[in-house]
Amino acid sequence: MKTLLLGTAALALSTGMALAQQDTVRLGTEGAYPPYNFLNDDGEVAGFERELGDELCARAELTCEWVTNEWDSIIPNLQSGNYDVIIAGMSITDERDEVIDFTQPYTQPDPSSFAAMGDVDLEGGVIAAQTGTIQASHVASMDGATLVEFATPEETAAAVRNGEADAVLADKAFLVPLVENSEMQFVGEDVLLGGGIGMGLRDSDDELTEQFDAAIQSMKDDGTLNELIEKWLPESATF
Incomplete structure (x- = not known):
């Protein structure tokens, strides 16, 4: 019976993960920090992180949508489930790393x-x-x-x-x-200041973190990340 229960639990977990992969991943940003992120004349998220986020989702084969949130509550609302990822010019710091996970940086310390x-x-x-x-x-x-x-x-x-x-x-x-x-x-x-800018995710979302990590690395490897940095952040160092 124990073996059966464990097998059933594993199947349920596997099914749940598969369903989670099919769900829309919500990208949370401030929408008020150009050139990283801002709202264009149509009220849509634009800027460096919009182009970056769309490309990362495509490489990770994820369906994504954008959500805007005020900066001072951007971490609490990630933790409460209002969105799945922070991509908002957030520098990686030890203090933030204590409460959320980060991908590898997609910019150098700016x-x-x-x-x-x-x-x-x-x-x-x-x-x-x-x-x-x-x-x-x-x-x-x-x-x-x-x-x-x-x-x-x-x-x-x-x-x-x-x-x-x-x-x-x-x-x-x-x-x-x-x-x-x-x-x-x-x-x-x-x-x-800081350790560069990365995507912030909940501690429990290890698989999603790994997917975005791999996508960021692929953009570093083929030079497309540097192209975006040079386009939007010409004062910043490249990889």
Whole structure:
């Protein structure tokens, strides 16, 4: 009887996994962090991670759909099952790795930069950063600096323009178009934070993690990942 029960359980598990593979995999992103991810004029997710995610799903032979979620609840809503994968410019850190799993990185550690309206004293200044980011953690560790956090990246830049903050710290790829198209300028030195950007998944989804890991590796091997990085993130290092 024990053998029969184990065999039945194994069959049920196998069937469940097969059914899970046929289900739609939901990709969760913020939709508010260009050029990584943003909403186009039609309200659809676009950007580097849209192209990347679609290609990874094709290589892994998965049917995927996109879901948008605010940044400050993006990990809790992954864990609660609102979507299956985070692909949202999320840097791999030890703290995040304690609560979710990551694929291998699909970008190198990206430079983070300070931008301001003019010369500022970063060590004694008020620095804006998006809540829950590695940039916010870095500012909090700076001697003499005061961190002010905002829910969206646009709000961090707006805080500098309207005088609420002396500078903003964010991914350089996000800040480049703002500096090019406004009176903001880069100040201070770039800093390298985190272990690159990866896809975040629930600890229990080992098989799905392995599927996306293999797809990322295949894009690294044939050079298509570097092509996407050069297209969308020209300031970033390639593999």
